[in-house]
Amino acid sequence: MSSGLSIRDVSFAYGSRPALTSVSLDVAPGAFCALLGPNGAGKSTLFALLTRLITTPAGQIEIAGHDLRAGPRKALARIGVVFQQPTLDLDLSVRQNLRYFAALQGLSGKQASARIDAALDRLSMRDRDREKIRALNGGHRRRTEIARALIHDPAVLLLDEPTVGLDAASRSAITAHIHDLAAEKALTILWATHLTDEVRPSDRLAILHRGRLIEDGIASDIAGAASLSDRFLTLTEAA
């Protein structure tokens, strides 16, 4: 695979406690995949492995065609990531936060400004750019984080439960933004969630439970005659 995301036979244990067991998942270049799993399924552990916060000798991960073990810097340079815990500076404005990140990525003033404007436009945040993060609600803070993750033009965007803690309106706005991003940009997206109502029937869906991938397909096919929510409950209770 020349770009996209390839996870091959990846396992990880915290001490003697397995968190992931032989997980394999391919997301084609420009494709979108929702990674659904209840709490404790292993989603954050998988994200930690994909971003090299932790490493495992078991299995292989390729990001945009770069092997994460053999060429970690090249692989990581192609990732945009939104972690579960917010990492914005509350006392800086939206634009200042993005500028700081752009500088870390080695982007110069003019180029950085253009990238920041484009990312803010994409998340409908351009008119808030002078506001301090502290003054924003949770939904707008999340949008800022997603905009920040796009500035260096990644090939793969990883989002770890980006709607956690948001009210219903912000949750649905962020969910729509993520789907739009997938449709508009040639971005490979892996989006972890534990909420079935954030998954659309036409979405590619992978279900993780107790560290194992138990389903991988189109959401409506996985749901079958049931609602996805009922099907998910049945699968995760039975597995």
Ligand code: ADP
């Ligand atoms: P999820 O993100 O789907 O909620 P996690 O990846 O956080 O799942 O957790 C997967 C499993 O690994 C759980 O059983 C959790 O208790 C365990 N776990 C997660 N982080 C640690 C850690 N730092 N030390 C020990 N066990 C952990």
